[in-house]
Amino acid sequence: MNAQALALGAVAGLPDGLRELRVRVRRFLEDEIAAGGFAPEVDAWMSGVDPAFSGRLAGRGWVGMTIPVAYGGHGRTALERYVVTEELLAAGAPVAAHWIADRQIAPSILRNGTEQQKHRYLPQIARAQSFFAIGMSEPDSGSDLASVRTRAVEVEDGWRLTGTKVWTSVAHLATAVVVLARTDDAGDRHAGLSQFIVDLPHPAVTIRPIITIDGAHHFNEVVLDDAVIPASGLLGRRGDGWRQVTAELGNERSGPERILSTLPLLREWARPENLGDDPVAHAELGRLVSRLVALRRLSLSVAERLAEGESPAVAAALVKDLGTEFEGDVVDAVRRHVAPDPGGRGLAAMLAKAVLHVPAFTLRGGASEILRSIVAKELSS
Template sequence: MALPELEPGVLPPGTERLRGEVRDFLRAADFEPRCDSWLTGADPEFSRALGARGWLGMTLPVEYGGRGRSPLERFVVIEELLAAGAPVGAHWIADRQMGPSILANGTEEQKRRFLPAIARGECFFAIGMSEPDAGSDLASVRTRAERADGGWRLSGTKVWTSGAHIAHAMVVLARSTPGATRHEGLSQFIVELPSDGVTIRPIRGLSGEHHFNEVVFDGAPAELFGREGDGWRQVTAELAYERSGPERFLSTFALVRLMCSLSPGAASGRLLGRLWALRQASLAVAGALADGRTPDLEAAMVKDLGTRFEREVIEVAREQLGVEPDPASPDQAARMLAQAVVQAPGFTLRGGTNEILRGIVARGLGVR
């Protein structure tokens, strides 16, 4: 049985100056900090301001509109934005995973069309993976792609599609040919939005907010993304970006920071200690990505541990703050606690349920 081995992530020279620049920008920006801001806090104008600063598409090559910076430099920017509870939801998926995926798998035309716009904060993406009645079984894909004049046509339904209502394009996993196994015969496709044959319906959260969607494809025009039949490999590579980032343990950091200021003590100290350990693990994955590796197993571990930590934050906050969660309260602690509570059911589901992730880890360790 082999345990994962990653070198501790070490931030490169110059990142403290970069961190200071981001903090100065955030102090001057006008927004109310919130929990889960990378999912629920969409502000296209804020995204464009980040793009103008060069803080979107940071790792993309300069020739495609990026800045050619390292994943570790991007890590610094991301953790400052999340720690501040900034409204980064509009560009999040495009910047986090679709930019790197398009760079790795897209045609030259697709790279020229999408990457500079992503880096400017002018092109937002959604991802179509989950389907009705499939749970976290991503391979249970029933959405189908059929060849048509000039491209492909998609038919099927995707659910829990974050930001589809504000996205300019969507990457969809669909079954393009029959396969000997469920993981074969899958391909990814790009659908530009809005588009004929695409219906987007809101899925409201517990508090009535709208960031999830059901997306129905009825002969929607699509273009192949990557190689036909290579969809499963492409998706799993993207998931390393999706599962390992600091958003997996910083979604509730705005609440942790408030709790530490209002009710410092042993409970807050224990949370901060665990938070630091999770940060080091996430930073190690970022270092592996910077070296060109795909640390799927390690990313799954970070996601599992991080999302369990975020739910624990809520329980500690309930005990320490002595307020009832209320999204309409004039009290910031009550508002922020309410934001965390209504998002908590999704913490251990999005990006793959913890049970599925533990199966991935078990297989990677050779015990399953």
């Protein structure tokens, strides 16, 4: 198993008509790397923030692919988007700037938004001119979204939002943040939640950086201090936030990024000059690739169900949990054969970054314990 074979293995399982698209994306990425446009990185969809690169992708129609043409998108299929996404992840491309807007905010606005919201935000997302953050997690709440304490009170001119969100990705460069807040008290914790689009910058919204262990600034704390937004900022129906968020999490948890964050590391290790003749290393690589193939089929099946308008929350949780475990195992396997070196180059430097990022894999998109409880509840019902 060499690096080229590992890359070509991603072609299997999709219609032949998508091969041409895959080849075009792959050649574009190869040209970008050769020209110094970016250097392949692990976990680049979370930490690789490059608005200019996002703009170049948008110029080729590879952002907002599934947004209807009527709303400034390209009207492509979910499978076409899946192919482009796989190639971007496999190359370790810096897509974090537009990722959230393209992956889950655009579908959410299409499902729940008003015509005004669709015409205002969707064309900008497709042009990579509008970047979104998501205000879900809060201090002391974590993955338990039903316990959010951020409040939204209806006022004469719209809504007044008060509360704090943490681990809010790319909020420091976002042009808007979608905030989950409690609008009504109810006996059921999942009731009385609503979503709001808060345009940024906002005079009553403070964004403070959260620096990760590798010294990078990707996460943020977002403080809403009686931030008043217009009535048009309500996304979907009042009190329907839990259903809307659950649907969004299906997009967030099941995509190929949940199994391919460490693929650039796996491909680099698979190069003959790095893998060598060690039979143990070859056996470990084979086991990892076989798991990757199975996980990819599961992820793809969820993508197909989402494209049909379903909300496969349990299957999405399963993809995320199994994918998280797989990606951690990739790093552990490489580490058994290679010494990480943050000051080095190539495989050793890539491994050093991966080692620092692995702990976050078990938290983002929902902690592993929460995901397993979702699956267990479904199996026991």
